[in-house]
Amino acid sequence: MGAWGVGSLDNDGSQDWLTDFSEFGASAATDILDACSDAIASGYIDGDIGSGIIALAEVVAAALGAMDEDLSDQLEEPVENHKDALLDVDNVQARTSEAVEAVTSDAEASELFDLWQEAGELDEWLSQVNALRARLDAA
Template sequence: MGAWGYGNFDNDTAADWAFSLEESTDLSLITEAINAALEEDYIDSDIGCEALVAIEAVARLKGKWGEKSAYSEPVDNWIERNNFEPSKDLIDSSNKALKLIAGQNSELYELWAETEDLTSWLEEIKNLEQRINA
């Protein structure tokens, strides 16, 4: 997974996805990343990482910014340049994806369960859930 922290932006997959968002001109990349997590019986870590960053984008579009960092900068810059309003369907999909990613049929959950940071990672997920529902 190439992670250097438990934050949603703190891994190679998230960083790659964030840079790809910079080229996007609509919400399709965000929607695709979230839907990819919903389509799996078992969520691969890369799919989970991309969905989490996409959901971070949804929260930011709602004005519920999380922690900003050099790793979140591509998403933050994209949000500041675009004025999209996430639909109720996108928010509902985000909620469903979060529950699946933080569940037992998720490689990310399994990977974090093998570390001392599982609780911190789950708190990040909960914080994100609160922001998209605020």
């Protein structure tokens, strides 16, 4: 995993998904949610899907008015361009929250969890993701 910090968008997978969202909008959201649902059903969420879900959570939170101000430079334009279509995705907030829960569940089910655990930064990452999920759920 190419990561330079524990932040939601501080890795290659999240940045790749954000690029897809910037280009394709709501279809990128449904694609990553569907991929995560399939991965959950198979019993294992790979790192790219997990990173995409975390990025999606930031985008959905921002679209609902709970943007992390530290990420506004990266999120403001794509969220503004695709907000209406994103919020029209069926149950996008709840589905995203459930996907974040699955990504942060344990090392057996989530490669991203496993990678942060191996890196010795699991607590920092979980703290950041839990704050994101709180913003998402409260929006």
